[in-house]
Amino acid sequence: MLKNALRLLFVICFVVFWSPVWLPKLVGFTAWVVDRPDIPPEKVAGYRTWEANAATTRGRNAELKADSRGHFEVQALVNGRSIDVMVDTGATSVALRYEDALRLGLRPDPDEFSIPISTANGTTKAARATLNEVRIGDVRVKNVEALVVPAKALATNLLGMSFMRRLSKVEMAGGKLLLEE
16 A cells, blocks of 8 residues: 555656646647647638639638627638637727737737727737738738737737738628728
């Protein structure tokens, strides 16, 4: 009995001692498995894409359908990772929740939160960031300016005008939003 207790104690000590080495790798691998885009973006619910007709347009399109509240909420690929966003033409910039920014590899220092912004939850300060690529379906925009807001300052990520103004066409009609690259 004592022998088994000592073996168990040894195993627990071994695991605790080595956990700083393998635990971050396990968490990173788990995050990669959970966040990897395992279905093509054009198949994700909430929007459809199609290759534009060369005679009428020069880019790619994505058509987003409004939800029951009239909001356009979709999954976007940001820096290759899938995150939920709400299209907000009233937002000056793409605004990322701090929690999602961490998942994207953006880790602003506390002193970088110097940009005053107004949110639905009041005023706060945000940090500047540049996103390598933001993609909705086949619509892709590279080097998008964004703001990272402090934890719990936003309920959802906002896809604002720093993304939208880089598109050649943004049109809303009949509960649908057409984005054209």
